Amino acid sequence: MSARATTRPGGRSARVQQSVHQAVRDLEAEVGRGALTVPLIAARAGVTPSTVYRRWGDLRELLSDVAVERLRPDAPPADHGGLRADLEAWTVQFAEEMSSAPGRTYIRDALLGDPGQGSAVRCSDYAAEQLKAIGVRAAGRGEAVPDLETLLDVVVAPLMYRILFRPSELSQAYVGRLVAAALGRAGSPSGT
Amino acid sequence: MSARATTRPGGRSARVQQSVHQAVRDLEAEVGRGALTVPLIAARAGVTPSTVYRRWGDLRELLSDVAVERLRPDAPPADHGGLRADLEAWTVQFAEEMSSAPGRTYIRDALLGDPGQGSAVRCSDYAAEQLKAIGVRAAGRGEAVPDLETLLDVVVAPLMYRILFRPSELSQAYVGRLVAAALGRAGSPSGT
């Protein structure tokens, strides 16, 4: 599950976590991701390596923790006045962010670092929350809304599959087809 | 791209590669995946650690290489006399293999161990080849065959997304719905 904020903000643990996270982000930009090591990060954060090892276990879990933070949406999905427009805009932005070089790195870090897959679940939940918000808003307008599971299957899953397994271009036309396919199934339940 | 067989079978390089791969498989079963280290593997394989580092770079790439081998299909998809039956059987088997504990481990190793994503592409190609074989056979029977890209989007992608990001149960009913969705789109092109 990686390290979450266990103590209140202002406590020492919280300060250490924040400091280490910041050190990772800084060093990622300065020396590149490949050159990151625990001792290096610890030195920048002003803590000893053993602290990092005890809190996060190893470098991968720490990077996973940081990556999840970066993948967290910073705002609710933009409102374009209609389900199709909202969904298209969100999907385009999502595809661009995730298929970019940094995006791919964050996804891989998030997936790789956490043995219990907790990080991966959180990533999926982020997308699900955004889609759900779009759906709720559309339902408020009286529109027929596709099932959340269907959206994940038809829109998110193909995008992520191509990003992870087939590093090719994701054309806007392709993204449009995914959205169209999702809307064509409005209301049809999927489930697991 | 990891290390491939560069010399002919029987050469020393080939022997070393085979020996190291075998050591990984053996030790994975004996001490568990988490306890694997390069020096340990090298000792078992009868080579020096530096040889492993030179050929594979690091432990992750080596594990990625081995994982891809294990994910390679060992036989063409079974023939059940019809497209739907073939597709359903293949999908069920694929889902079972990939969602099992070892399957998930191999996928993660293959996916995340290779910086160039060459391993991931190979994994995707394996599935694509199997699906293509099913399609060719069905076309020979005169059946309408779904586009390969559509199959990847509608069947493979959702399965892999759930396996990687949402470690929940993959019910046979869910697999059946995926196949049904794919057949419902027979012939409609997708593309990238």
Add this chain to the structure above:
DNA sequence: CAGCCTAATGCGAAGAAATTGCGTCTGCCG
């Protein structure tokens, strides 16, 4: 078939990273 030539491996040392025990300190709670 003999001998060269490239590339991969073995070996060993040096440097870096990971792990662990123990003492200290912070900050929460009675």
Add this chain to the structure above:
DNA sequence: CGGCAGACGCAATTTCTTCGCATTAGGCTG
């Protein structure tokens, strides 16, 4: 105000990683 549990710093030890150099295997040419 004082105790207590958990987290951190420090330092020694172990293990992993990298690198230069010598050696050898195997392919290739004459």
